Amino acid sequence: MIRLIHEPIDYGALTEYVRLPNCGAVVTFLGTVRDLTGDQVTVALDYEAYPPMAEKKIAEIIEDARSKWPIGKIGVVHRLGHLSVGEISVGVAVSSPHRAEAFEACRYIMDRFKELVPIWKKENWADGKTEWVHPGSETTRSS
């Protein structure tokens, strides 16, 4: 299951979605908006996506994970729009017969997600400035 949504993520439903009788392990990862990055204070993040390509890349990452580990079901949900500190931006749930593979697959999916999926975030700093985060292309910030 792959979803890009503009509402709060129902992580209970996401977790239930991947449960299977033959999968003794369910791992659900939640990414949330964190308040501090170095010494800069975040008050909110804005998330924007290129949806058709994002969904395609997520599907590829899921198939990639399936080729590496025995997996029951996978659910990936990313929220778009304006999120305040503490809100959940992403959920990845994975079920597998045993926990080692469930943990590894979930981590792998999230790591690849951050490398490949065209979804971007804009920092809303406490000083009122905003900045799209593009690693390797940071603009200089006067503080």
Add this chain to the structure above:
Amino acid sequence: MSFTIEIRLFARFREVLGRETIQLTLPSPERVDEIRKHLQSKYPELTILIDRSAIAINGEYAQNDQMIHEKDEVALIPPVSGGSTSAV
């Protein structure tokens, strides 16, 4: 036979240029790296970001020597938020 392509913009590109798409007219199909150079000469203030960005053709990351044809859906993909500087 010249044609116009539409390039989809996101994130900082969309914010700086104030639009969701830009148009480029090409005399004939061109390579991705040539498109990149066209964009850099048209938007010199964005040279570095364009350099660091990927180009997607029809939803797939494109190599620099790939050709862009009329009717291709092209997008400029700035670096995606990964790693320790991000919120997650």
